[in-house]
Amino acid sequence: MKNKIVAMIFFSLSSIVSFAQSPDSEIDNESVDVELLQSMIYTRINQTRMSAGLDSLLRHEVLDAAAISQAEDNMDLQRIDTKDDFGKRMEKAGGTNKAVYMAAYTGTSKGKNAYTYLEVTSEFIEKFNKSKKDKKTLLTPDYFYGGIGVVSDPEKKRVYVSLSLGGINALNLGVDLRNDLAVKYSKSSRGLEQSDGKGCKACDKFKNWEKLYNGMYVKDNYVYLEYDNLKELKTLLKRSKDGFAIDIIQRDQYQCDKANIMDNNLISKGILLKPWFSKKLLKKNEREDDSNSFLGPISKIKGKYEKAFENGYELNLLVVQSKMICKTIEQTFTDEGDQASLTKLNVYPDTSIAGDADAWKPDVDKQFLEFRIPFEVNKFNYEYKDIKPFIDALNEPEFVVTDIFIEAHSSLEGDSSINSRLQKNRAESIVKAIQGSKLSKKTDLLKQENITTTDSWEIWQEQVKGKPQYAEWAKMTKLEVKAALRKSENLALFDSLLDAQRFALVKMEVTYDITGSKELPFVISQLKKAIEKKDANLALRIQKYGVKQVLTGKYAANEFVNMDIPKTAQFVTLEVNRIFMDTKFLKKGEMDESLIAKFDSLYKMAPENSFAAFNKYLMTIKFSEIENAKQVAELQKGINALYGGKITPKYVDALNLEYQFKIIARFDTVEAGQEIVNAAIEKIRKIYNIETSTWQNSLKLGYIFIKHKDYDFACKIMGPFLDDKDVGVNLVYAYISSACHNRANIFTPDFRKAMSRAKEMDESRYCDLFGNPNLTFQVLDHPLIKEEFCATCN
Numbered sequence: 001m002k003n004k005i006v007a008m009i010f011f012s013l014s015s016i017v018s019f020a021q022s023p024d025s026e027i028d029n030e031s032v033d034v035e036l037l038q039s040m041i042y043t044r045i046n047q048t049r050m051s052a053g054l055d056s057l058l059r060h061e062v063l064d065a066a067a068i069s070q071a072e073d074n075m076d077l078q079r080i081d082t083k084d085d086f087g088k089r090m091e092k093a094g095g096t097n098k099a100v101y102m103a104a105y106t107g108t109s110k111g112k113n114a115y116t117y118l119e120v121t122s123e124f125i126e127k128f129n130k131s132k133k134d135k136k137t138l139l140t141p142d143y144f145y146g147g148i149g150v151v152s153d154p155e156k157k158r159v160y161v162s163l164s165l166g167g168i169n170a171l172n173l174g175v176d177l178r179n180d181l182a183v184k185y186s187k188s189s190r191g192l193e194q195s196d197g198k199g200c201k202a203c204d205k206f207k208n209w210e211k212l213y214n215g216m217y218v219k220d221n222y223v224y225l226e227y228d229n230l231k232e233l234k235t236l237l238k239r240s241k242d243g244f245a246i247d248i249i250q251r252d253q254y255q256c257d258k259a260n261i262m263d264n265n266l267i268s269k270g271i272l273l274k275p276w277f278s279k280k281l282l283k284k285n286e287r288e289d290d291s292n293s294f295l296g297p298i299s300k301i302k303g304k305y306e307k308a309f310e311n312g313y314e315l316n317l318l319v320v321q322s323k324m325i326c327k328t329i330e331q332t333f334t335d336e337g338d339q340a341s342l343t344k345l346n347v348y349p350d351t352s353i354a355g356d357a358d359a360w361k362p363d364v365d366k367q368f369l370e371f372r373i374p375f376e377v378n379k380f381n382y383e384y385k386d387i388k389p390f391i392d393a394l395n396e397p398e399f400v401v402t403d404i405f406i407e408a409h410s411s412l413e414g415d416s417s418i419n420s421r422l423q424k425n426r427a428e429s430i431v432k433a434i435q436g437s438k439l440s441k442k443t444d445l446l447k448q449e450n451i452t453t454t455d456s457w458e459i460w461q462e463q464v465k466g467k468p469q470y471a472e473w474a475k476m477t478k479l480e481v482k483a484a485l486r487k488s489e490n491l492a493l494f495d496s497l498l499d500a501q502r503f504a505l506v507k508m509e510v511t512y513d514i515t516g517s518k519e520l521p522f523v524i525s526q527l528k529k530a531i532e533k534k535d536a537n538l539a540l541r542i543q544k545y546g547v548k549q550v551l552t553g554k555y556a557a558n559e560f561v562n563m564d565i566p567k568t569a570q571f572v573t574l575e576v577n578r579i580f581m582d583t584k585f586l587k588k589g590e591m592d593e594s595l596i597a598k599f600d601s602l603y604k605m606a607p608e609n610s611f612a613a614f615n616k617y618l619m620t621i622k623f624s625e626i627e628n629a630k631q632v633a634e635l636q637k638g639i640n641a642l643y644g645g646k647i648t649p650k651y652v653d654a655l656n657l658e659y660q661f662k663i664i665a666r667f668d669t670v671e672a673g674q675e676i677v678n679a680a681i682e683k684i685r686k687i688y689n690i691e692t693s694t695w696q697n698s699l700k701l702g703y704i705f706i707k708h709k710d711y712d713f714a715c716k717i718m719g720p721f722l723d724d725k726d727v728g729v730n731l732v733y734a735y736i737s738s739a740c741h742n743r744a745n746i747f748t749p750d751f752r753k754a755m756s757r758a759k760e761m762d763e764s765r766y767c768d769l770f771g772n773p774n775l776t777f778q779v780l781d782h783p784l785i786k787e788e789f790c791a792t793c794n
Contacts (some may be wrong), residue, residue, distance in 0.1 A: 004534075006251065019240070021033045021036055021117065021122070022117070023036075023040060023116065023117050023118040024116050024117070025117055025249070026114040026115070026116055026482060027108045027109070027114055027116065027117060027595060028114070029108055029109075029152065029157050030154055031152040032108070032150065032152035032154075032159065034119070034150045034151065036117055037120065037121065037150045037159065037161075037586060038148050038149075038150045040117060040118070040121040041056060041121050041124055041125070041148060041150070041161060042057075042059065042146070042148050042163075043165075044121060044122075044125050044276075045057065045125070045128075045138065045146070045148075045163065045467065046141075048125070048129075049138065050749065052139050052272050052518045053748065053749070054141050054747075054748060054749075055141075055747055055748055055749050055752070056145070056749075057143065057144065057145060058144060058146065058783075058784075059068075059145075059146055059147060059148070059166060060145045060147060060170075060171065061100060061147075062090070062093045062094050062095040062145075062147070062163040062171060062509075063090070063093075063095065063145050063146055063147025063166060063170065064147035064148065064149065064164075064166075065088045065093035065094075065147070065306060066086065066089040066092075066093045066095065066099065066101075066147060066149075067101065067147040067148050067149035067162040067164040067632070068082060068147075068149030068151070068162070069089050069093070069149070070086065070089055070101060070149060070162040070164075071103070071149035071150060071151045071160045071161060071162040072102055072160075073279070074105065074160045074162065075105075075153050075158075076159045077153050078153075078156065078372060079558060080103045080104065080105065080653060084101070084103075084163070084350065086099060086100065086101045087099070090164075090166070090170065094172075095166070095170050095171050095172060096166075096169060096170055096171065096172050096264045096265045097265065098166060098167065098169045098170050098264060098265075099145075099164055099165065099166035099170045100137055100143075100164070100166070101162055101163060101164050101165070102128055102131075102134045102137060102138070102162070102163045103160070103161065103163070103515065104124055104127045104128065104160075104161055104505065105125070105133070105158050105159060105160040105161065105406050106120060106123045106124060106158065106159060107157055107158055107159075108120060108152070108157045108158065108159055109577065110250075112431060114179045116559060120159060124161050125252075125291060127503075129161075130166060135671060138165075139788060140165070141744035141745070141747055141748060142167045142743075142744050142747060142785065143165040143166060143167055143173065143703070143747075144166070144167050144168055144170075144747050144782070145165070145166045145167070145168075146163065146164060146165050146166075147163070147164040148161070148162070148163050148164070149161070149162040149164075151162075151252050152698070154561045157577060162569075164727060166745075167747075168264070168640060168781045168782070168783075169264035171264065172194030172263060172264050172265065173259035173260070174181060174253075174258065174259035174260045174261040174262060174614050175262070175264075175265075177258060177259065177261045177664050178261060178263070180252075180258070180715050181252055181253065181259060181261055182250070182252060182307040182308060182310065182311070183250065183271055183304070183305055183307050183308040185250075185253070185261070185262055185263065185266075185268075185269065185270050185271060186266070186270070186271050186272040187263070187266065188268050188272065189266070189268075189321060189730045190244065190245065190272055190273075190274055190275055191271070191275075192275060192320060192323055192324065192325055192736045193267065193269060193323065193324050193325070193509050194267045194324070194325050195321070195324040195325055195326045198324035199321055199322050199324055199326070199742070200321050200324070200327070201322060202235050202238060202242070202603070203236070203319055203327050204320060205234055205235065205680070206232075206235060206456065208229075208232065209327070210332060210334075210709070210741070211227070211336070212225075212227060212233075212317070213317055213328065213329045213330075213331070213332070216298075216315060217225045218301070218315075218585040221300065221301045221302075221303065221681040222297035222300055222301065223246050223273075223297065223298055223299040223300075223301065223315065224295070224296065224297050224298070225244075225294060225295070225296065225297075225298045226294070226295045227293065227294045227295075228292075228293045229287070229292065229590070230287075230291070230292045230293055230294050231292055231295065231590065233294050235280070236319060236321075237277075237278035237281060237282065238278070239276060239278065239321070239322055240277060240279060241278075241320070241321075241322050241323045241413040242277065242278050242279055242297065242320060242321050242322065243275050243276050243277035243278055243280075243281055243320045244275065244281065244298045244317060244318065244320060245268075245272060245274070245275035245276075245299070245318040245320055245325070245519060246272075246273040246275060246277060246298070246301075246314060246315055246316070246318070247268045247270050247271070247272050247315070247316040247318055247328070248270045248271040248273065248275075248301075248305065248308050248313055248314075248316075249267055249269050249270040249314045249315070249316060250270060250271075250308050250310075250311065250312070250313050250545055251311050251312030251313060251314075251771065251777060252311050253269070253270065254432075254777055254778075254780045254786070256786070256789075256790035256794045258422060260780065260781065260786075261539035261613075267325055267454065268316075268318070269316065269778075270308075270316070271305055271308055273299045273301065274300070275299075275318075275320055275323075276298055276299055276301070277320070281296070281298055284296035284298075286299050286598060292588050292590075297459065312772075312777075313329070314331050314771075314776060314777065314778065315331075316328050316329065316330055317329040322716050328777045330743070330778055331772065331775075331776040332737075332740050332741050333732075333737050333740065333774045334705055334706060334737050334738075334741075334773060335718045335733050335734045335736075335737035335738075336703060336707055337699070337703040337706070338698075342654060342704070342707050342708060342770055343650055343651060343653070343654035344654075345582075345618060345651070345654050345655060345658060346583065346584065346589060346591065347579055347580040347584070347591065347615055347699050348576075348580070348611060348614045348615055348618070348647065348651060349547065349576055349577045349580035349581075349611065349620075350540070350544070350573045350576065350577060350611050350646070351544055351547045351548065351551070351577060352544075355570060357542065358541065359544070359545065360521055360538070360541035360542050360544070361545065362512075362514050362519055362523060362526075362545075363515055364511055364512050364513075366402060366509050366510070366511060367509075367510055367511075367512070368506050368508065368509055369391070369394055369396060369399070369505055369507070369508045370505065370506065370508075371390045371391065371506055371512055372390070372503050372505055372506070373386075373387060373390055373503060373504045373629075374499075374502065374503045375423075375426060375502040375503055375504065378720075379426075380422065380425055380426055380429065381429045382426065382429040382430050382433050384432070384433045384434065384436065384437040387430060387433055387434060388437075390506075391439070395525075396489060396510075396525060397512055397513075397518060397521035397522040397524075397525050398512065398513045398518050398521070399439070399510040399511060399512045399513065400439065400440065400441055400510060400511050400512075400513065401434055401435075401439045401440045401442075401445065401508050401509070401510055402440075402442065402510065402511055403445065403447075403508070404430075404431050404434060404435075404445050404450060404506065404507070404508055404716060405449050405450045405451075405506075405507040405508075405509075406425055406427040406430060406431065406450065406452070406453070406504050406506055406507070407452050407453075407454060407502070407504065407505040407507075408423030408424065408427040408451065408453045408504050409423070409453075409454055409455075409456045409459070409501055409502060409503050409505070410422065410423050410452075410453065410454070410455055410456065410458055410499040410501070410502060411455075411499070411501040411502050412455055412457060412460050412478075412482060412485060412498065412501060413482060413485035413486065413491060413494075413498060416455055419453070420453045421521050423453040423504075424451055425502055426504060427451045427453075428446060430504055430506065431445050431446045431450075432446060432452075434508070434656070438792070442456070450769070456501035456502075459500070459501050460481065460497070460501065461474075462724055463497050463500070464497075469784060485498075494757070498515050520546075520549075520555050520556075520559065523542060523545065523546050523549075523555075524546075524559050524560075524563070526542050527539060527542040527543055527546065527560075527643070528563070531565070531566065531571070531574075534566075534570070536570040536571055536574070539571070539574060540573055540574055540577075543560070543574055543577055544577070545583060546560055547577055547580075549583060549586065550778060555586075557581045557582075557584075557585035558586070560577075560581050561582045561585070561586055562577065563689065565578055566711075567601075568605065568612070569605045569606040569609075571648065572602050572605050572606040572611075572612050572653050573611055573612075574608060575602060576599075576602065576609075576611045576612060576615060579598060579599075579615075591619070591622065591623075591625045593619075595615075595619045595623075596620065596623055596624065599612060599615045599616040599618075599619050600616055602615075610642060610645040610646040610647050611646070611647070612649070613641070613642060614642055614652075615640060616636060616658075617638055617639055617642075617655060618655055618658075620635060621635075621655070621658050621659050622654065622658075623660050624651045625666070626662065626663065626666050629676060630706055632663060632676060635659065639652070639655060639659060640658050642655070653687050656683065657685060657687060657704075657708075658686060660683050660684050661680075661705075661708050661710055662678040663676060663677065663680040664677050664681070664710070664713055665710065665713075665762050667680075668713065668716075677722070681701075682745070684701065684704065685701070688700070688701070688704060695718075695721040695724050695726070695727045695728065695731055696728070698717055698718050698720075698721050698731065699718065699728070699730060699731040699734060700736070702714040702717050702718040702731070702734050702738070703734065705717065705738075706734065706737070706738055711738040711739070711741040711742065712741075712742060712745075714734070714735075714737075714738040715735060715738045715739050715745060715750070716736070718734060718735045719735065720748045722735065722750055722753050722754055722757060723753070727757070729758070729761045729762060729765075732754050732757050732758050732761065733758065733765075733769075735750070735754045735757060736751070736754050736755065736769070736775065737775075739751050739754070740775055740776065740779070746781075746782055746785075747782060751785075752782075752784060752785060755785055755788065756782050756788065759792055763792060763793075766791065766792065766793070767789075767793035770789065770793075
């Protein structure tokens with residue numbers, strides 16, 4: 001039968017009995033048992049894959065034919081052709097060009113001593129394992145089909161081997177069934193190419209694929225996308241030819257009585273819609289410019305495609321970078337169970353004032369404001385317009401004057417009694433001007449006992465003190481100075497000093513108006529004054545009150561965020577709170593790498609400050625890489641020190657969990673990192689009070705990793721319990737939902753095992769699993785899963 005799959009039975013070498021010779025037989029160059037060598041080498045290849053947790057390769061005659069052809073040509077060349085166009089061999093054999101190969105040759109003897117079949121097999125396996133490239137190829141999870149070609153050269157006493165490997169797209173079994181579809185799949189590439197891995201840096205950095213896909217929906221012949229982070233979305237749409245394309249996959253492409261209907265030589269599976277690029281996409285955004293979110297169409301569905309939706313469909317989102325398809329996102333589903341949600345982490349502030357006996361509240365009791373009014377020569381009467389600039393310069397929130405105290409200063413050279421009367425007149429004029437303004441609701445502010453006059457002798461002493469040019473004057477008495485200043489030459493000499501002595505010091509007793517919107521300016525004013533006085537405790541109490549009002553929506557955050565906080569240890573907590581408000585309200589909760597340096601700086605200023613330390617560790621975990629075990633230990637020590645401090649324990653736990661997840665992601669694939677990973681898992685167990693290793697606790701731990709979106713590690717934790725005869729159905733479905741987030745997992749033994757167990761436990765639930773809103777029906781690309789599904793559910 002054309003395109004038949006050669007059944008592969010996993011057998012030990014000692015069980016081979018159907019061949020003319022045995023594994024221990026010496027090779028006779030004139031009659032090499034090629035089929036025995038093929039089976040032995042292929043079996044060892046599959047043993048290597050299965051020991052790495054991968055599925056065995058299904059042998060297929062198309063890949064066999066291409067491999068045999070290559071092995072024969074290598075024998076004719078008497079070498080391995082490293083530039084061989086294996087794709088053409090595959091197409092000639094009836095497949096696609098999407099397959100790879102490994103090739104080698106070895107001698108059949110050493111001198112007069114002939115090798116056995118077992119020795120030659122081991123030689124080939126050793127060659128493939130020694131080559132980094134071949135070993136990586138051999139252990140690629142996506143490869144599903146395999147083929148092998150073995151030819152012998154009696155004259156040279158050599159055996160040539162070629163091993164071919166390919167994924168589901170290596171074959172094209174349903175390419176001729178295109179006309180059976182209600183709407184034929186697309187042959188046009190729409191000007192796009194499949195990426196070779198280059199030019200996809202933005203794709204590599206992007207993480208929220210699940211959220212991006214789940215934001216898609218169909219409306220009025222358009223595919224719409226809703227995404228809550230426009231800035232993040234723009235990282236995928238930087239260049240003019242970055243964008244999205246939609247591939248409509250029809251359920252009818254996966255019929256049980258025929259091969260899957262698609263052309264694996266193409267870059268798409270189904271109906272490929274015209275791609276939309278960045279300029280057009282962003283122009284279609286229906287959200288306000290300042291919302292930092294996206295809602296709009298990303299592709300148009302022509303009317304002729306409506307029939308494609310009748311029997312069920314799925315949308316694949318193709319992420320395009322410079323007209324190359326860098327990523328294809330398929331439908332997934334997530335079974336999160338009932339495990340408690342993880343605490344969401346962001347900049348952690350010191351804002352708690354609930355139950356705080358020392359909590360600050362706006363106080364409108366009497367306060368005092370001071371300012372100076374310089375006296376102009378020959379000016380005796382003052383109006384409010386003369387005083388207003390000095391009051392405005394105070395930059396105070398709205399207030400009412402309840403009392404006024406004035407010190408009227410005259411210069412030292414004049415007659416004391418005359419000066420006193422003059423300054424009193426000026427002072428009374430100032431009081432009357434303020435009393436008649438909107439600043440006062442009283443008519444009795446003019447009180448003679450509140451007006452004092454002085455001749456500025458003390459000011460003079462400060463003016464001449466310690467200045468060499470005034471040394472003689474500093475020794476004089478008050479009477480001597482006044483007498484000397486009557487001389488015109490001296491008077492001219494001290495004109496600027498005397499001018500500075502003529503002023504009124506106005507001290508107003510005020511009550512602030514904090515009704516309605518007037519409260520915020522008062523709070524900001526009081527906060528600035530506390531900072532200016534370097535009263536960090538009062539400033540923090542005022543700021544915490546302000547933050548609480550911002551959190552409840554009473555105040556806007558801008559004025560608190562834009563405030564200058566001194567860069568000193570005593571004000572570190574205020575700066576942490578300022579960054580918190582900036583991040584939460586002005587930046588819509590977005591954190592970025594710039595926060596690393598900010599919190600590092602604050603931590604260095606005040607390492608004992610819990611809030612600076614917490615946020616420093618949080619930014620390190622989120623944005624920095626962990627290189628070695630020493631860094632792991634140092635950061636862990638710092639996080640542990642937060643327990644028992646001012647930070648709420650559940651947030652320290654959340655930070656600790658985030659750290660353990662990062663450790664696992666960093667060291668799980670590192671050969672020497674297993675001890676570090678085990679320690680991280682143990683910490684997670686303690687935080688969640690998970691003790692024994694049972695399938696129930698494995699499921700509980702799996703749910704934690706699922707909520708953290710670490711689906712691969714959730715699979716790793718739950719996978720070993722799939723063989724447990726008493727395992728619950730919830731673990732099986734949690735495993736399936738986790739595995740489907742990485743398409744490579746679909747082609748693993750554990751995934752097939754989980755699907756079989758799901759069928760055994762509940763056939764009805766198993767059959768409902770395929771298709772929206774659950775598992776993508778594109779898992780039926782796997783021929784063995786499709787075979788089992790069709791036998792059970794069709």
